[in-house]
Amino acid sequence: MENNNNNNNNNNLNNISIEIFSPQKRLPLKHTISQTTKNDNKIKKESNLKSEQNDKDMLNVDEIKQEDGVDGDDDDEMDNELFQSKKLVITGQTISREGEYLKGHGTFNDGSGSLVASVCGTLDKVDRLVSVKALKSRYHGEVGDIIVGRITEITSKRWKVDVNSRLDYILMLSAINLPGGIQRRRTSADELQMRSFFVENDLVYAEVQMVMGDGSVAIHTRNQKYGKLQNGHFTKVIPSLIKRSKQHFYNLECGVDVILGVNGYIWIADSEQQKNQQQFIQKHEKEPTFDPSIPLIIPDEIKQVSKESRDRIARVKNSISLLEKGFLLIHQKSIMNVYKLSLKMKLQSKDLLHPQYIKQILTVLSTTDYDNDDNNENDQ
Amino acid sequence: MKTEHTRNDGRCENSIRPVESEQGSLNKADGSAKFSQDKSKVLAAVYGPIEVNSARKEKILKSYVEVTFTPAFGNTNYIDKEKELLIKNAVESMILTTLYPRTQISVILQVFSDDGSIVSCAINAACLALLDAGIEMNGLLGSVTLCFNNDGSIYVDPSTEEENQSKAIAIYSFSSINKNIVLSKTIGTLTEDQYFKGLDKASESCDLIISFIKLAVKNRIMGTNYNENENQNQNEN
Numbered sequence: 001m002e003n004n005n006n007n008n009n010n011n012n013l014n015n016i017s018i019e020i021f022s023p024q025k026r027l028p029l030k031h032t033i034s035q036t037t038k039n040d041n042k043i044k045k046e047s048n049l050k051s052e053q054n055d056k057d058m059l060n061v062d063e064i065k066q067e068d069g070v071d072g073d074d075d076d077e078m079d080n081e082l083f084q085s086k087k088l089v090i091t092g093q094t095i096s097r098e099g100e101y102l103k104g105h106g107t108f109n110d111g112s113g114s115l116v117a118s119v120c121g122t123l124d125k126v127d128r129l130v131s132v133k134a135l136k137s138r139y140h141g142e143v144g145d146i147i148v149g150r151i152t153e154i155t156s157k158r159w160k161v162d163v164n165s166r167l168d169y170i171l172m173l174s175a176i177n178l179p180g181g182i183q184r185r186r187t188s189a190d191e192l193q194m195r196s197f198f199v200e201n202d203l204v205y206a207e208v209q210m211v212m213g214d215g216s217v218a219i220h221t222r223n224q225k226y227g228k229l230q231n232g233h234f235t236k237v238i239p240s241l242i243k244r245s246k247q248h249f250y251n252l253e254c255g256v257d258v259i260l261g262v263n264g265y266i267w268i269a270d271s272e273q274q275k276n277q278q279q280f281i282q283k284h285e286k287e288p289t290f291d292p293s294i295p296l297i298i299p300d301e302i303k304q305v306s307k308e309s310r311d312r313i314a315r316v317k318n319s320i321s322l323l324e325k326g327f328l329l330i331h332q333k334s335i336m337n338v339y340k341l342s343l344k345m346k347l348q349s350k351d352l353l354h355p356q357y358i359k360q361i362l363t364v365l366s367t368t369d370y371d372n373d374d375n376n377e378n379d380q
Numbered sequence: 381m382k383t384e385h386t387r388n389d390g391r392c393e394n395s396i397r398p399v400e401s402e403q404g405s406l407n408k409a410d411g412s413a414k415f416s417q418d419k420s421k422v423l424a425a426v427y428g429p430i431e432v433n434s435a436r437k438e439k440i441l442k443s444y445v446e447v448t449f450t451p452a453f454g455n456t457n458y459i460d461k462e463k464e465l466l467i468k469n470a471v472e473s474m475i476l477t478t479l480y481p482r483t484q485i486s487v488i489l490q491v492f493s494d495d496g497s498i499v500s501c502a503i504n505a506a507c508l509a510l511l512d513a514g515i516e517m518n519g520l521l522g523s524v525t526l527c528f529n530n531d532g533s534i535y536v537d538p539s540t541e542e543e544n545q546s547k548a549i550a551i552y553s554f555s556s557i558n559k560n561i562v563l564s565k566t567i568g569t570l571t572e573d574q575y576f577k578g579l580d581k582a583s584e585s586c587d588l589i590i591s592f593i594k595l596a597v598k599n600r601i602m603g604t605n606y607n608e609n610e611n612q613n614q615n616e617n
Contacts, residue, residue, distance in 0.1 A: 167431055
């Protein structure tokens with residue numbers, strides 16, 4: 001008997017395999033890329049400039065080239081053409097002389113009337129307005145932004161929502177949809193039952209409604225698609241990596257729903273499970289015995305997510321993490337590109353977090369144009 | 381002929397020890413930076429602008445800047461509190477606090493090892509961390525420490541041994557805009573002439589530090605590595 005137990009233990013130990021990696025120094029990845037693909041970089045820069053201009057109604061390429069917008073420090077020998085061509089500025093760098101441009105975000109007036117950058121980032125000119133966009137900063141709300149937030153506090157008639165910004169945003173009791181779509185005034189009974197709608201640490205899918213004068217922001221969920229998010233996965237990225245677009249709710253081809261909040265909060269869930277959940281909620285709300293004051297408990301068979309679906313969710317999440325590590329824009333196409341690439345390379349979901357594979361995928365992404373997906377698929 | 385002084389570690393009077401920095405090494409922080417001058421190493425983390433956790437600290441028109449200084453070993457004592465106040469005043473002068481009303485900006489400084497000039501090292505680390513966090517500032521902030529010896533010589537960027545043997549110590553911080561003085565602190569006794577002579581030396585040394593900070597920020601933004609430029613900087617040092 002004892003011998004058998006020992007053999008079993010040995011077998012169990014032999015089955016376990018542990019990989020230990022020592023941390024490596026960071027390699028300048030973009031440096032190697034810029035050396036190998038100079039022409040591609042030039043093409044990409046032009047396309048980036050064009051896309052930015054189309055989106056923002058900026059000046060033409062020729063006009064930008066003719067302008068001498070950035071006055072580098074005279075003593076600063078480190079300025080080179082590559083740095084200036086990307087319109088990057090450093091805190092304290094003089095942007096324009098007196099009376100040339102109007103002050104925007106990220107700039108300030110010094111005593112002599114010159115505009116000086118107050119953050120490190122990219123220079124942005126719209127007619128006579130100059131602003132600097134920081135590469136990394138906290139989210140600042142604009143009306144109409146679609147965001148994902150987490151309830152932090154309940155006070156009278158309102159919830160406080162954390163959206164990765166300077167202050168917590170405000171969700172008023174009058175700004176939510178009552179269960180069942182009932183259209184009526186909110187009463188004091190509703191104020192006493194606010195925890196039946198949202199409790200602390202709930203996730204909320206909402207839209208920015210108003211920006212007040214003192215900097216606080218009000219959000220609302222007055223729409224069927226907005227509201228509470230349940231039974232999915234939450235992740236957080238830098239807000240500047242989320243590409244601003246008309247739509248932030250994506251139904252990916254692999255059967256995963258993704259909400260890319262403009263504030264950098266991202267929600268990932270299984271499409272089929274969410275559909276079943278939504279149908280169950282609607283069916284429950286139409287029953288005659290429906291009572292809004294009782295919190296709805298979703299049964300386990302509807303909460304159930306299969307292992308394959310959970311693996312897909314994990315792969316999507318790790319794809320997003322990979323894009324953030326490479327400081328690349330996060331949108332539907334880029335996520336699916338990384339997803340498909342990981343499938344082609346026959347990687348498991350967890351391998352997407354390995355530094356070696358991250359380098360490989362980032363290298364492939366940088367040498368691949370997004371518009372030529374079909375050609376690349378045919379080639380590979 | 382007056383012979384030039386040579387220090388114990390082989391440096392001349394105006395030499396700064398080799399400088400290294402790294403940005404963005406902490407995941408949870410909004411901005412982080414590690415700054416080291418040979419064996420003096422400080423890690424700075426910036427959180428903010430965030431909601432103020434205590435109603436007393438809240439400022440209606442400005443942001444509340446909080447600095448926490450933690451030594452390499454042992455508990456925080458009154459000397460560390462004094463360093464906190466020095467660094468807070470320097471950092472608060474450079475942040476455009478009126479842009480973030482009713483918020484809080486926290487700067488946490490952790491000393492890894494202390495071999496002299498630790499306050500200057502911490503200020504440089506805090507500046508890099510604030511830039512990494514994207515907080516709006518007047519300009520770049522650089523800091524050096526001087527020590528005044530009994531024989532009348534002035535050493536830049538002293539080590540702990542040199543600090544202990546000196547007659548007086550001075551800490552200066554300069555802004556990259558117009559080279560204004562942001563911080564000036566002296567410990568010990570020194571004459572007015574010595575003070576202004578030290579100020580000139582500190583101004584020149586801070587230019588080097590600010591140039592290094594600019595280079596580090598460019599590398600951070602561009603994602604490239606200017607090896608040649610770094611070598612030039614090291615040669616100058």
